[in-house]
Amino acid sequence: MLVGLLINGLVSGALYALVAVGFTLVIGVLDKLNFAHPEVLMIGGFVAVVASGLPPYYAFIAAFATGGLLGLVVEFAAFRRFTDADAKITAGLASMAVGLVLTDLTQKVFGTESVSLPIGGGWLSRRFQIAGVEFLNVQIVIVLATAILTGGLHVLLQRTRVGRQIRAVAESPVSASLLGVNVLRVSQAVFFVSSALAAEAGLLLALRSGAASSDIGLTFGLKALAIMAIGGLGDLRGAMLGGLVIGVLEAFMFHLGLGRLSELTVWLAMIVTLMVRPRGLFSSGTHGLEQRA
Amino acid sequence: MISDQLFFTGINVLLAWSVYIGLVTGSLSFAQGAFMAFGCYGAGVLTVKFGWPLLPACLVSAILSAMIAAVLGYPALRLRGVYLILVTIGITFCARVALENIDYVGGVGGFGGMRGADLNAVIVAVLIVGAFLLWFSFSPLQRICDAVREDDRVASSLAINVTFIRLLGFSAGAAIAAIAGALYGHYMNFVRPESFDVLLSIYVVLYVVLGGTNNMLGPLIGATLMTLLPEYFRVLAEWRPTVFGLAILAMLLFRPLGLLAFRLVTAHASVSAPRKSGSL
Numbered sequence: 001m002l003v004g005l006l007i008n009g010l011v012s013g014a015l016y017a018l019v020a021v022g023f024t025l026v027i028g029v030l031d032k033l034n035f036a037h038p039e040v041l042m043i044g045g046f047v048a049v050v051a052s053g054l055p056p057y058y059a060f061i062a063a064f065a066t067g068g069l070l071g072l073v074v075e076f077a078a079f080r081r082f083t084d085a086d087a088k089i090t091a092g093l094a095s096m097a098v099g100l101v102l103t104d105l106t107q108k109v110f111g112t113e114s115v116s117l118p119i120g121g122g123w124l125s126r127r128f129q130i131a132g133v134e135f136l137n138v139q140i141v142i143v144l145a146t147a148i149l150t151g152g153l154h155v156l157l158q159r160t161r162v163g164r165q166i167r168a169v170a171e172s173p174v175s176a177s178l179l180g181v182n183v184l185r186v187s188q189a190v191f192f193v194s195s196a197l198a199a200e201a202g203l204l205l206a207l208r209s210g211a212a213s214s215d216i217g218l219t220f221g222l223k224a225l226a227i228m229a230i231g232g233l234g235d236l237r238g239a240m241l242g243g244l245v246i247g248v249l250e251a252f253m254f255h256l257g258l259g260r261l262s263e264l265t266v267w268l269a270m271i272v273t274l275m276v277r278p279r280g281l282f283s284s285g286t287h288g289l290e291q292r293a
Numbered sequence: 294m295i296s297d298q299l300f301f302t303g304i305n306v307l308l309a310w311s312v313y314i315g316l317v318t319g320s321l322s323f324a325q326g327a328f329m330a331f332g333c334y335g336a337g338v339l340t341v342k343f344g345w346p347l348l349p350a351c352l353v354s355a356i357l358s359a360m361i362a363a364v365l366g367y368p369a370l371r372l373r374g375v376y377l378i379l380v381t382i383g384i385t386f387c388a389r390v391a392l393e394n395i396d397y398v399g400g401v402g403g404f405g406g407m408r409g410a411d412l413n414a415v416i417v418a419v420l421i422v423g424a425f426l427l428w429f430s431f432s433p434l435q436r437i438c439d440a441v442r443e444d445d446r447v448a449s450s451l452a453i454n455v456t457f458i459r460l461l462g463f464s465a466g467a468a469i470a471a472i473a474g475a476l477y478g479h480y481m482n483f484v485r486p487e488s489f490d491v492l493l494s495i496y497v498v499l500y501v502v503l504g505g506t507n508n509m510l511g512p513l514i515g516a517t518l519m520t521l522l523p524e525y526f527r528v529l530a531e532w533r534p535t536v537f538g539l540a541i542l543a544m545l546l547f548r549p550l551g552l553l554a555f556r557l558v559t560a561h562a563s564v565s566a567p568r569k570s571g572s573l
Contacts, residue, residue: 033375033378089375094541095541096495096499096541097538100538104532104538177437222382222491226379260390261390264387268389270379270381271369271378271384271387
């Protein structure tokens, strides 16, 4: 029972982490808050609806590509013009407007009700037991996919040329561009990667709940924003840990019969964290490479 | 139906002004939905459960909301920019979930029985708040707020109590939002916690962004346009969020500094020289 609860919490925590990592990547590198991020997450769920007839890995590839392309669109529409530090809030508001448009267009295509996926009873919802603990296949898929994606992100940031450039821009955009880094390409790469992760998270979320709905952006997505703040703005490790911790915490609160009050957990935790330690829990306060990106 | 439309226009204008008065001191608040809910439920409890008339209930709930805002804002307003946005979004979520779990005011099912507000009440409220803002924009207080918004360190070196001024702006915004909420509740007769969603707070802020934050007319125009236009153009009503979002984007793009980087056009035309100003 307890283990099952823990696993449930870890699975939703993994999804939170996947979205929060995207938020934190944008804010860590470009110092901007991307409010269109939750809507990309939401659209990832609808990719699952569209691709439900195909073999599952097509859905994952499609979600990755859709999310990435949407990220490029968001970057172009809401962030390209607002690069200087003064326009931080303006860029946030512009991305909020893009988010409104994305939500509305999605609702025009798929309707405002949630669309259920035709996968009930399939392979994903089958269960198996290891040492007396029941697992759902979809839980394994979510954990594996999250591990692969965040592992891939780590490799991208630490081992590749693009990753080195991203870290350079995170340190200082001006010095990076003086050293020949194309800051525009880097910010496009950041938006591509972070939005692709969000769309994958949306896909996984839809697979888990068996339905895609157009309002998860404002519920699940904004919760991930709060988790990002708890972990520390721009801190990848913090976003991962924060996601897992909050996921488990919520599962236990829910189990204790607090019902919808457990929705308060993450927001109260965020408000308290920001009051006491505005830099976030895990950020050690230095802007070293490891901390920021 | 014209009176319905005018009523909602008035409510939205009040809400837009409540955001504006916070912005004047440099704090962008997404907690307007929460303060509207406080006002609505507070006044509703007073009129329905205690039998008060609408006017005193409105005023008391506005004062209560201002006090709640002061308590919440005192620690929150030390944070600026992105942090303040996050905390105010959090306040909106918490308020909604809290209301859904208080059975005294109906919980998720909603709270009903308020009545008594009509179009005239809103017009009076808009006129009073408008007159206050007009007085404010010609008063020395406006220039103190300008100083706090543009550079709080300089302001505090000029013996301005920055925290107090920002708290004042935040609380005044909360009070205005509470009045809007109280009138809204007593006009609709029935409200649910989900009426005061975070989406509402986002919309209200975007009204202000669309209309402009330089003076009190901007929010008025933004809110009026976005409420009334969809009523008269079918296409706009159908595609409301899209058109609204694109309008915001266009506004922000064609004024590259962004509407939030204030061009100092105060009521005093003589100091209207445009200059690049600091971020929020």
